[in-house]
Amino acid sequence: xxxxxxxxxxxxxxxxxxxxxxxxxxxxxxxxxxxxxxxxxxxxxxxxxxxxxxxxxxxxxxxxxxxxxxxxxxxxxxxxxxxxxxxxxxxxxxxxxxxxxxxxxxxxxxxxxxxxxxxxxxxxxxxxxxxxxxxxxxxxxxxxxxxxxxxxxxxxxxxxxxxxxxxxxxxxxxxxxxxxxxxxxxxxxxxxxxxxxxxxxxxxxxxxxxxxxxxxxxxxxxxxxxxxxxxxxxxxxxxxxxxxxxxxxxxxxxxxxxxxxxxxxxxxxxxxxxxxxxxxxxxxxxxxxxxxxxxxxxxxxxxxxxxxxxxxxxxxxxxxxxxxxxxxxxxxxxxxxxxxxxxxxxxxxxxxxxxxxxxxxxxxxxxxxxxxxxxxxxxxxxxxxxxxxxxxxxxxxxxxxxxxxxxxxxxxxxxxxxxxxxxxxxxxxxxxxxxxxxxxxxxxxxxxxxxxxxxxxxxxxxxxxxxxxxxxxxxxxxxxxxxxxxxxxxxx
Numbered sequence: 433x434x435x436x437x438x439x440x441x442x443x444x445x446x447x448x449x450x451x452x453x454x455x456x457x458x459x460x461x462x463x464x465x466x467x468x469x470x471x472x473x474x475x476x477x478x479x480x481x482x483x484x485x486x487x488x489x490x491x492x493x494x495x496x497x498x499x500x501x502x503x504x505x506x507x508x509x510x511x512x513x514x515x516x517x518x519x520x521x522x523x524x525x526x527x528x529x530x531x532x533x534x535x536x537x538x539x540x541x542x543x544x545x546x547x548x549x550x551x552x553x554x555x556x557x558x559x560x561x562x563x564x565x566x567x568x569x570x571x572x573x574x575x576x577x578x579x580x581x582x583x584x585x586x587x588x589x590x591x592x593x594x595x596x597x598x599x600x601x602x603x604x605x606x607x608x609x610x611x612x613x614x615x616x617x618x619x620x621x622x623x624x625x626x627x628x629x630x631x632x633x634x635x636x637x638x639x640x641x642x643x644x645x646x647x648x649x650x651x652x653x654x655x656x657x658x659x660x661x662x663x664x665x666x667x668x669x670x671x672x673x674x675x676x677x678x679x680x681x682x683x684x685x686x687x688x689x690x691x692x693x694x695x696x697x698x699x700x701x702x703x704x705x706x707x708x709x710x711x712x713x714x715x716x717x718x719x720x721x722x723x724x725x726x727x728x729x730x731x732x733x734x735x736x737x738x739x740x741x742x743x744x745x746x747x748x749x750x751x752x753x754x755x756x757x758x759x760x761x762x763x764x765x766x767x768x769x770x771x772x773x774x775x776x777x778x779x780x781x782x783x784x785x786x787x788x789x790x791x792x793x794x795x796x797x798x799x800x801x802x803x804x805x806x807x808x809x810x811x812x813x814x815x816x817x818x819x820x821x822x823x824x825x826x827x828x829x830x831x832x833x834x835x836x837x838x839x840x841x842x843x844x845x846x847x848x849x850x851x852x853x854x855x856x857x858x859x860x861x862x863x864x865x866x867x868x869x870x871x872x873x874x875x876x877x878x879x880x881x882x883x884x885x886x887x888x889x890x891x892x893x894x895x896x897x898x899x900x901x902x903x904x905x906x907x908x909x910x911x912x913x914x915x916x917x918x919x920x921x922x923x924x
Contacts, residue, residue: 465509491504554886555757576792586610587612623681633677640689671704688837721754749764751763752798761786853866
């Protein structure tokens with residue numbers, strides 16, 4: 433993989449052999465110039481080639497593809513004319529997006545009760561268990577009421593319960609290795625603020641969880657994207673990016689990746705751990721969806737595979753938002769005890785501590801988590817299958833793969849209309865975000881939608897019908913979404 437060099441975003445370069453490999457199956461063995469231009473454009477919109485990446489020199493790419501240099505020159509001309517590349521004399525050709533491809537998005541919040549919300553991939557609360565947990569928490573609160581109630585680390589009982597769950601999943605953990613946070617998003621932001629310095633590089637998956645990408649931008653860190661496709665991660669590309677970009681942090685969602693649903697194989701995890709040890713990169717592992725295992729056994733914690741001396745470089749975040757309820761803002765970080773102390777000290781400046789009553793509720797829910805999952809997972813599996821069946825009936829031209837776990841389908845629309853469709857769908861009572869909201873580079877993944885299967889089969893069917901109506905109706909923008917790239921829109 434010596435042919436790719438990933439550096440500061442404005443200096444990213446793609447080697448000729450790497451690009452030739454990516455183009456395999458996209459534009460034929462010996463493409464004509466239009467097929468070659470189409471292949472590069474497809475890879476760019478799919479996030480497999482980052483924006484502002486220097487393309488190979490014409491002669492080098494021609495040699496790698498065994499085509500004439502004139503073919504590559506003409507292909508680059510087509511890309512420039514379409515706004516997908518720019519050139520500067522003596523400096524080369526760089527990937528770009530036409531200004532019209534910069535997406536706008538839908539309203540920040542649902543318009544009312546009649547809106548079917550597909551922008552949030554999270555289930556409702558298990559009502560009976562939540563009610564019982566609230567009652568138990570109320571009884572336990574009396575023991576905490578005489579105290580000041582500030583617990584920057586989290587209450588000891590909940591820290592011990594989270595540590596015990598890690599241990600039962602195969603990762604021995606002490607309570608002092610756990611910090612309780614106000615949700616997983618708080619945990620991610622806290623880790624970034626402690627470990628990252630302005631301008632540091634952070635390796636991220638592309639696409640990825642948009643709120644984490646926003647947190648990286650807010651911390652003024654520089655994203656180094658590596659693609660995740662329906663086939664998963666390219667181990668060689670991840671390793672070369674770690675070695676050559678030497679990012680300070682790598683943010684990864686290896687368990688039913690959000691939004692693709694991919695599950696990282698064990699051997700890839702081991703390779704990443706070994707490479708991170710060599711590069712000194714902190715691994716920030718998001719396990720928020722790890723327990724939503726629908727067709728496979730639940731994965732062991734990523735950090736459980738770390739060889740001796742590497743475990744301290746792995747920080748694991750999780751929460752109860754996806755297994756139980758997003759309205760209960762309880763998350764955690766697992767790390768070395770010294771780092772936990774630093775994180776607790778850091779968090780006091782922003783939120784002091786997580787509410788005690790919510791921690792007591794979480795404690796009861798965590799103790800009965802296996803019972804909740806036994807009921808919840810079959811229901812989610814049925815809802816997933818019902819959504820897939822609805823899509824096959826009403827939108828048969830769309831394509832997707834059933835993920836082995838997680839909460840959503842990553843649907844290929846076949847053409848870059850996602851942002852336009854999302855705006856049209858809102859008028860028909862469906863709130864959904866286009867795929868570009870999940871891209872490390874704005875404007876990519878415009879041919880994708882993330883569609884959660886957290887609604888009942890009946891409401892899911894209704895949502896698909898509304899999407900089909902929006903698609904067949906007055907969808908004026910055909911692949912030319914709006915230009916509001918700076919607004920952020922709430923998804924989960």
